[in-house]
Amino acid sequence: MLTPDKQLTDEQSRQVAATIREEIARRRISRQHLAEQAKLSISTLEKALGGRRPFTLATTVRLEQALGVSLRKGPDAPVAAVPGNGDVAPDGLGGYSRRSVSWLEHDYLTLRPSFGDKDAIYAYRTEIIWDAAASCLAFREAERQDAAFTQFGEVAVPNQSGFIYLVTNRHGQHRLITISRPTINGEMYGIITTLLAGRGSLLTPIAAPIALLPMKIVAAPSFGRILPTDVNYEAYRKHIRRITDEPFAVFLPG
Numbered sequence: 001m002l003t004p005d006k007q008l009t010d011e012q013s014r015q016v017a018a019t020i021r022e023e024i025a026r027r028r029i030s031r032q033h034l035a036e037q038a039k040l041s042i043s044t045l046e047k048a049l050g051g052r053r054p055f056t057l058a059t060t061v062r063l064e065q066a067l068g069v070s071l072r073k074g075p076d077a078p079v080a081a082v083p084g085n086g087d088v089a090p091d092g093l094g095g096y097s098r099r100s101v102s103w104l105e106h107d108y109l110t111l112r113p114s115f116g117d118k119d120a121i122y123a124y125r126t127e128i129i130w131d132a133a134a135s136c137l138a139f140r141e142a143e144r145q146d147a148a149f150t151q152f153g154e155v156a157v158p159n160q161s162g163f164i165y166l167v168t169n170r171h172g173q174h175r176l177i178t179i180s181r182p183t184i185n186g187e188m189y190g191i192i193t194t195l196l197a198g199r200g201s202l203l204t205p206i207a208a209p210i211a212l213l214p215m216k217i218v219a220a221p222s223f224g225r226i227l228p229t230d231v232n233y234e235a236y237r238k239h240i241r242r243i244t245d246e247p248f249a250v251f252l253p254g
Contacts, residue, residue, distance in 0.1 A: 001217050003174055006057040007054045007055070007056055008054055008055045008056070008057070008060065009054070010054065010136055011054045012055070012072065012073070012111065013048065013054045013072075014051070015056050015061050015073060016048075016060055016063075016071045016072065017048065017051065018084035019056070019069070020034070020049060020063060020067070020071065021217075022024075023069065025035065026142060027140060027142060027147070027150045028142060028147040028150060029048065029051070029147055029148065029150050030145070030147070030148065031045055031220070033148050034063070034066060035064065035231065037066035037170065038059075038062040038063045038065070038066035039062060040059060040062060040063070041131065043061075043126075044059065044169070047234050049079070053220045060072060060199040062065065064133075065095050066170075066228065067152070068131070068134070068138060068140075068152050068153060068154075069095050069133065069138075070131075070132075070133030071135075073210045075242045080175065083172065084108040084187075085208065086222070087099070087135070088135065089135055089137070092156075093135055093136050093137075093154055093155070093156040093157070093158075094157045094158040094159065096137075096157045097196070098130050101137055101155075101157050102130075102190065103182070104128050104137060104155070104182075105129055105130060106127075106128060106130055106186070106215065106216070107125055107126070107214070108124065108125065108127075108128065108188075108212040108213060108214060108215060109123060109125065109212070109213045109214075109221050110123065110124050110126045110141070110210065110211070110213075110214055111123050111210065111211045111212075111236050111239055111240055112192055112208050112209065112210040112211070112214070112240070113208050113240065114225055114226075115196055115206065115208070116225075117167075117227075118164040119227070119228060120225045120226060120227050121144075121225075121226040121228050121233065121234065121236045121240065122221055122224075123143075123221065123222060123223050123224065123232075124141055124144040124211060124224075125141065125142045125215070125223065126139055126140070126142075126144065126166075127139065127140045127141075127142065127143050128155060134154065136154050136155065136156070137154070137155035138152065138153065138155065139151075139152060139153060139155055139166050140152040141153075143224075145223070145224040145225060148196070150170050151168045151175060153166060153167050153168035153169060154166075154167050154169075155167070155176075160165060162180075162181055163178055163179065163180060163181070163190070164178075164179050164180070164181065165177065165178055165179075166179070173218075174194075175192075175193065175194040175195070176192070176194075176203070177190065177191070177192045177193075177210060178190045178191050178249075179191075179210070179212060180248050184215070185217060186214040186217065187211060187212070187213050187217075187239065188211070188212040188247060189209070189210075189211050189212075189226065189239075189242060189243045189246075189248035189249065190209075190210055190234070190249055191207055191208070191209060191210060191243075191249045192209075192210040192220050193206075193207045194206060194207075194208065194215070194218070195203070198245045207251075209240050209241040209243040209251075210243075211240060211242070211243060211250060213239065222236075226240070232249075239245075
């Protein structure tokens with residue numbers, strides 16, 4: 001029986017710390033941001049990462065929930081979401097098998113209008129991979145100029161609607177991306193629904209077109225806020241316009 005205040009061994013703590021540092025670097029987030037997401041003090045996180053104190057089970061579980069990945073190995077590792085059937089996602093995500101969705105496992109160039117500049121396009125990378133611990137597809141964002149807002153979560157692939165959903169759920173706060181099944185070239189188009197951060201604590205619901213393009217079809221991608229002077233601007237703009245021109249999504253006038 002594991003207790004929340006149980007301390008991990010020195011070797012387990014080193015493994016957990018190494019994985020956390022890798023995730024922080026991959027997602028380009030700060031330690032302060034991770035501590036806030038896991039509801040830990042920055043002092044606790046810093047001491048554990050620096051080897052000045054071992055990780056406890058409770059601290060590790062909080063960090064796993066914040067990062068959306070398993071940090072533990074061996075007998076203390078969390079049990080898979082579907083015992084004995086770790087290659088099938090939970091019913092709430094569509095009940096898909098890993099084999100049936102392996103074609104989605106790629107790095108994607110992600111494009112949407114900039115929320116701060118009406119003439120600019122915001123570009124970053126989204127990785128979709130299989131998360132063995134959660135037994136489902138997971139996504140992680142990277143190359144974001146606003147690294148503090150980097151998102152990660154689970155991927156739902158239901159058979160009924162024919163759409164794919166990238167779902168972020170952090171302590172009940174949701175962000176949702178609804179995208180089409182891939183075209184013949186692998187592009188996926190749809191809508192992002194999220195919150196726009198304003199001054200202070202002001203948040204405003206916002207929706208915008210969004211496109212995910214396999215990185216392998218983009219020769220030299222640009223990331224960050226893409227202005228009309230950028231060499232990729234027109235190509236990026238065509239993908240965003242395609243969403244409503246074809247249409248893959250509809251935005252109703254007010």
